[in-house]
Amino acid sequence: QQQVKQSPQSLIVQKGGISIINCAYENTAFDYFPWYQQFPGKGPALLIAIRPDVSEKKEGRFTISFNKSAKQFSLHIMDSQPGDSATYFCAARGGGSQGNLIFGKGTKLSVKP
Amino acid sequence: ETGVTQTPRHLVMGMTNKKSLKCEQHLGHNAMYWYKQSAKKPLELMFVYSLEERVENNSVPSRFSPECPNSSHLFLHLHTLQPEDSALYLCASSQGGVGNTEAFFGQGTRLTVV
Numbered sequence: 001q002q003q004v005k006q007s008p009q010s011l012i013v014q015k016g017g018i019s020i021i022n023c024a025y026e027n028t029a030f031d032y033f034p035w036y037q038q039f040p041g042k043g044p045a046l047l048i049a050i051r052p053d054v055s056e057k058k059e060g061r062f063t064i065s066f067n068k069s070a071k072q073f074s075l076h077i078m079d080s081q082p083g084d085s086a087t088y089f090c091a092a093r094g095g096g097s098q099g100n101l102i103f104g105k106g107t108k109l110s111v112k113p
Numbered sequence: 114e115t116g117v118t119q120t121p122r123h124l125v126m127g128m129t130n131k132k133s134l135k136c137e138q139h140l141g142h143n144a145m146y147w148y149k150q151s152a153k154k155p156l157e158l159m160f161v162y163s164l165e166e167r168v169e170n171n172s173v174p175s176r177f178s179p180e181c182p183n184s185s186h187l188f189l190h191l192h193t194l195q196p197e198d199s200a201l202y203l204c205a206s207s208q209g210g211v212g213n214t215e216a217f218f219g220q221g222t223r224l225t226v227v
Contacts, residue, residue, distance in 0.1 A: 004155070034215065043117070043203050043218030044156070089156065100146075100169065101216060103156040 002027060004092050006104025013111050019077040021107045023090035026071065030092040034101070035064065035075050038087045047088070048075070080111045116140040119204050119219035126194065127227055134189040134222045136204030143208055145187040146216065147179060150201040162187060194226045 005024045013019045023033075034049035050057045050064040050073065057064045063076040077084055090104040116139045126132050138145065147159040161169035162181040176198075178190040187204055201223050205216040 009153075036218075041220065043205075043220050045218065046215045049215070100158055100161060101156075102158075105153065105155045 002102055004090060004102050004104040006090050006107060008107060009105065010108045011110070013080045013109065015080065015082060015111055015113050017080050017111075019080045019084065019109055019111070020074055021088055021090070021109070022072065022074045023092075023104050024070075024072045025092050025102075027092070027094070028071070030094040030102075032093040033064070033066065033073050034091050034093075035062075036089040036091060036103075038089065038106075044089055077109075080109075082111045082113050085109055085111050117204055117206055117217050117219035119202075119222050121222060122220065123223045123225075125225045125227060126191065128194060128196075130194075131190070131192040133191065134202055134204075134224075136187040136189075136219055138185055138187075138204075138206040138217070140206055140217060141208065142206035142217070143184055144206060145181060145184075146205040146207075147187065147189050148203040148205060148218075150203055150221070156203070160189075191224075194224075196226050199224055199226045 007022050032051055035047045036044035037047040038044040048059050048062050048064055050066050052068050055066050061078045066073045087106045087108045089106045091101045093101050118137045120135045144163045146161050149157045149159055158171050159173045160179040165181050165184055176193050180188040201221045203221045204219045207216045
């Protein structure tokens with residue numbers, strides 16, 4: 001119940017295309033859903049986050065879609081650029097007394113020029 | 114830079130060695146974390162410190178020993194490690210109560226156990 005399942009494991013998209021990464025969870029106590037971006041040799045950095053009281057959040061080319069009833073959320077990267085090539089992690093917070101982040105396994109995105 | 118600094122960036126150690134990883138945060142946060150990142154596995158939370166008190170230990174083997182002398186510094190002491198402990202070890206910090214805000218990560222220490 002503490003798991004966050006992320007797919008796909010890897011993704012190749014052409015420049016200008018849309019990248020879509022999906023995550024699913026079981027624990028309805030989760031109350032905060034961030035996405036992190038990690039470049040090689042760097043630690044993960046917060047990209048965008050959403051709370052379950054909204055169905056969509058958009059920041060520039062990045063959009064989170066959230067489906068509370070299905071317990072799923074996804075990251076959409078519009079007009080994908082080679083500079084977006086990185087590993088993306090979804091996460092969920094809550095479900096325990098300390099409310100720690102539970103991470104998905106990550107998706108390695110490659111955007112081809 | 115995220116305001117969380119980890120040293121060293123790379124470490125190679127034998128199974129009988131003792132070494133320590135250091136993390137320092139310059140953000141005024143009151144919670145600090147150690148994560149383990151292995152290939153093709155989720156980020157694994159190892160330890161959580163809130164206000165310098167350990168609040169969580171996720172069944173981590175005793176060969177990993179954390180220390181938090183103050184709210185800005187976090188150490189991970191290593192001894193008699195195994196090759197499967199080779200991974201990227203990430204430190205993170207947050208503010209406003211454990212898990213209540215964005216976690217800021219350091220760049221990690223790439224550990225290789227030989």
